[in-house]
Each structure stands twice: as structure tokens, then as C-alpha cells.
Amino acid sequence: MTRFLTSITSSLCLTALVAGTALADDRADVQARVDAVYAVISGPVGEARDFDAMRAMFLPGAVMGAVSPGPDGTGQGGTFSVDGYIERASSFLIDNGFTERATRTDLTVYGEIAYVRSAYEGVSGLTGETVVSGVNFFTLFKVEGDWQVASLLWRAATDDMPVDLAFESE
Numbered sequence: 001m002t003r004f005l006t007s008i009t010s011s012l013c014l015t016a017l018v019a020g021t022a023l024a025d026d027r028a029d030v031q032a033r034v035d036a037v038y039a040v041i042s043g044p045v046g047e048a049r050d051f052d053a054m055r056a057m058f059l060p061g062a063v064m065g066a067v068s069p070g071p072d073g074t075g076q077g078g079t080f081s082v083d084g085y086i087e088r089a090s091s092f093l094i095d096n097g098f099t100e101r102a103t104r105t106d107l108t109v110y111g112e113i114a115y116v117r118s119a120y121e122g123v124s125g126l127t128g129e130t131v132v133s134g135v136n137f138f139t140l141f142k143v144e145g146d147w148q149v150a151s152l153l154w155r156a157a158t159d160d161m162p163v164d165l166a167f168e169s170e
Contacts, residue, residue, distance in 0.1 A: 026142070030107055030114040033057060033147045034138055038100050038120070041089070045097035045125045051086050058082045059141060059148045067155040075155065097125015103133070106167060112142040119163045120154075133157045135166040 040054045064085045067077035080088065092098070104119040116138040124131045134156040140147045157163045 026109045027107055029147050030109060030116065030140055033140060034116050034118060038102060041093060042099040046094060049093055055082055057149055059150050062149055063151045065153045069158050099123045114140040114147065117166055133163055135163055
């Protein structure tokens with residue numbers, strides 16, 4: 001009986017170790033995908049972005065969207081496709097240079113779904129100054145072993161809506 005219990009305990013520990021390693025690998029892969037999104041939109045003045053690589057990071061039909069403070073202080077915004085983002089942002093990114101970097105990240109993986117809250121700062125390629133900060137909300141799906149972005153929504157921070165507010169529930 002003791003040998004049997006020892007065998008079961010060993011099997012359970014091995015299963016937990018393997019599952020823990022897989023989760024750690026998924027977390028690293030999700031973080032790598034988020035980092036790649038930041039990298040693909042970032043670059044100096046005059047540098048073309050690799051928008052084909054960006055398209056490959058997103059699921060077909062993925063949604064992107066932005067919210068900003070409206071005239072009455074409440075958020076207003078809209079959603080668009082990845083190609084819609086590229087149409088809207090490519091000239092600005094290339095003409096002005098822009099680097100976006102994560103300043104804080106909270107990542108949750110549940111099976112083949114991941115959710116990432118990522119505070120960011122955007123730095124002007126013309127001045128080197130931080131011109132925007134806010135929070136990106138990524139939803140990702142693991143498809144055929146690859147983490148793909150299903151949605152990316154963001155909101156710029158304001159005095160009434162600071163970045164820390166997005167992380168209060170931690």
C-alpha cells in the first residue's frame with residue numbers, strides 16, 4: 001500500500017511539474033507576442049514598419065480600438081481592423097518616429113486564452129519625450145500552438161483616468 005501511495009504521489013507531482021512548466025512557457029510566449037506588437041509599431045523617424053509581420057501576429061478579423069476623453073470628459077472611441085490601424089497610423093509612425101514600451105504588465109493565461117493589461121508610454125521620435133501613456137488590453141488565443149492577438153484595445157491616461165486605476169483590482 002505504501003509503495004502504491006508513493007507511486008500515485010510521484011505521478012501527481014510529475015503532472016503538476018509538467019503543467020506548471022507548460023503554463024510558464026505559455027506565459028513567456030504570450031509576453032513575447034505582446035513585446036512583438038510593441039516592437040513592430042516602434043521605430044525612428046523615416047523607418048518603415050513591418051506591417052506584414054504585424055498582420056501575422058493577429059487573428060483574421062481581429063479588432064483594435066482606441067478610447068480617448070471626449071469633450072465632456074467621458075470616453076469616446078471606436079474599433080477598427082488591423083488594416084484600418086495600419087491605414088490610420090502608418091504615416092504618423094514613419095513621419096514622426098514613435099516608440100511604445102510597456103511600463104507594467106499583468107498577464108493571465110487560462111488554457112488557450114490569455115488576457116494582458118499592459119501600461120505603456122509612447123515616446124516621440126522627433127523629441128525623445130514621452131507624449132502619451134495609457135493602458136493596452138490584449139486578448140489572445142492559442143491557435144495551433146501559436147499565440148495570436150484577437151483584440152487590442154487601449155485608452156490614453158488622463159488626470160481623471162490615471163494608469164494605476166487599471167491595476168487597482170490586483
